[in-house]
Amino acid sequence: MMKCKRCRAKAEVQVRHHNAAFCRSCFIVVFQRQVQRSIEKHRMFTAQEEVLVAVSGGKDSLALWDALIELGYRTTGLHLALGIGEYSQVSTAKTVDFAHHRNLPLITVDLEAQGLAVPTLARFTKRPACATCGTTKRHEFDRVAFENGFKVLATGHNLDDEAARLLGNVLHWQVHYLAKQSPVLESTHARLARKVKPLYRVTEYETAVYAFFRGIDYVIEECPNSVGATQLMYKDALNRLEAVMPGTKLTFVQDFLTSGQPAFSAAADGAPQSCEACGMPSFGTLCSYCRLRREVESDHLGHPPRAARTIA
Amino acid sequence: MFITLLPQRQQIEIDGRRRVADILRQLGLLPGTVMVIRGDELVTDEEVVENGDTIEIRNVISGG
Numbered sequence: 001m002m003k004c005k006r007c008r009a010k011a012e013v014q015v016r017h018h019n020a021a022f023c024r025s026c027f028i029v030v031f032q033r034q035v036q037r038s039i040e041k042h043r044m045f046t047a048q049e050e051v052l053v054a055v056s057g058g059k060d061s062l063a064l065w066d067a068l069i070e071l072g073y074r075t076t077g078l079h080l081a082l083g084i085g086e087y088s089q090v091s092t093a094k095t096v097d098f099a100h101h102r103n104l105p106l107i108t109v110d111l112e113a114q115g116l117a118v119p120t121l122a123r124f125t126k127r128p129a130c131a132t133c134g135t136t137k138r139h140e141f142d143r144v145a146f147e148n149g150f151k152v153l154a155t156g157h158n159l160d161d162e163a164a165r166l167l168g169n170v171l172h173w174q175v176h177y178l179a180k181q182s183p184v185l186e187s188t189h190a191r192l193a194r195k196v197k198p199l200y201r202v203t204e205y206e207t208a209v210y211a212f213f214r215g216i217d218y219v220i221e222e223c224p225n226s227v228g229a230t231q232l233m234y235k236d237a238l239n240r241l242e243a244v245m246p247g248t249k250l251t252f253v254q255d256f257l258t259s260g261q262p263a264f265s266a267a268a269d270g271a272p273q274s275c276e277a278c279g280m281p282s283f284g285t286l287c288s289y290c291r292l293r294r295e296v297e298s299d300h301l302g303h304p305p306r307a308a309r310t311i312a
Numbered sequence: 313m314f315i316t317l318l319p320q321r322q323q324i325e326i327d328g329r330r331r332v333a334d335i336l337r338q339l340g341l342l343p344g345t346v347m348v349i350r351g352d353e354l355v356t357d358e359e360v361v362e363n364g365d366t367i368e369i370r371n372v373i374s375g376g
Contacts, residue, residue, distance in 0.1 A: 204372050205344045208372035226374070
C-alpha cells in the first residue's frame with residue numbers, strides 16, 4: 001500500500017515529479033504551501049493587497065481562488081461570460097455558485113449581453129475564435145482591474161500551461177514572448193495591473209486533485225473551441241516525456257526562468273502607449289480589442305446580423 | 313468493472329480485476345493526465361480495481 005510521505009497514512013494521490021504520495025489532508029496542505037511559496041518567492045503580492053482573481057469556472061482558476069482564500073489573501077473574483085453557448089452558461093453558473101456559497105465578491109462581465117460574445121466576434125472578424133477570445137480576455141481583465149482600482153491580477157495558469165507555452169515559443173523562437181514569459185509581469189502602463197500566476201509550479205493534475213479534494217464543483221467539459229488546439233498537442237508531447245522522465249515539465253520551466261529567460265530580456269517590448277479609443281495600453285494607435293470591436297461594428301453597419309444588434 | 317470516461321461521458325466495461333496502471337495502459341491514457349475516482353476517493357496507480365467496481369476516469373488536461 002502506498003503511504004503518505006508526511007503522515008504515513010494510506011496515500012490517495014501520487015505526485016511523480018516529487019517522487020511522493022500523500023493522503024488527502026496532507027496533499028491539501030502541501031498544495032497550498034506550494035502556492036504560498038510561489039507568491040513569496042516572486043513577490044507576487046502581499047497579504048495587504050487586494051487581488052483580482054480571473055475565474056473561468058474551470059478547475060485551475062477555482063482551485064486558485066480557493067487556495068488564496070484559505071491562505072488568508074484578500075480577493076475579488078472576475079468572471080467573463082463569453083457567450084460560447086451551453087459551455088459558457090455552465091461555466092458562469094459554477095463560478096457564481098462558488099462565490100455565493102463562500103460569500104466572496106465576484107464581478108461578472110456579460111459579453112453576450114453587449115453583443116460581443118466570442119462566436120459573434122469570430123464570425124464578424126473571420127478570425128479564429130480562440131484569438132478573439134484571448135484578445136477579449138486580456139482587454140477585459142486589464143479594464144476591470146483598472147476601473148476597480150486593483151493593482152494585482154491573478155490567473156490560474158498552471159505548470160502544464162507554462163510548459164506548453166514555453167515549448168511553443170521555443171519551437172517558433174518567439175523571442176518577444178520568451179522575453180516576457182514569467183510568473184510575474186510587472187505593470188508597464190498606468191492602467192496595467194501586475195499579472196501573476198501563483199499556480200505556475202503545480203501541474204494540471206495537482207490542481208484537478210486539489211479541486212476534487214476540496215469539493216469544488218468545476219466545469220469538467222472542455223471549451224468546444226479547444227478541439228484540436230495546438231496547446232493540447234504541446235501538452236501531449238510534454239506528458240509523453242513526463243511519463244518516462246518525471247520532472248521534465250518542472251525542470252523545463254524552472255530552468256528557463258533561471259537560465260534561459262535572462263538571455264531574451266533584450267528582446268522585450270518597450271512600454272506600451274495608450275489606445276486612442278479606450279485609453280488602455282496599446283502598441284499601435286488602437287489597441288487590439290478596439291480594432292476587433294471596430295471590425296465588428298463596421299461589418300454590423302454594413303450587414304446587420306441578428307446576433308450583433310445589441311452592440312452599443 | 314464499469315468505467316465512465318469524462319468529459320466524453322463514454323461507458324466502458326472491462327472483465328476481471330486490474331491494477332489502475334494496467335487499466336490506463338489498456339485505454340492508452342498517460343499517467344498524470346487523468347484522475348481515477350472510485351466512490352468519493354481517488355485511487356493510485358498501484359491499487360487494484362475489482363471486477364464489480366465502478367470507477368470514473370476524469371481527464372484533467374485542458375487546452376485553449
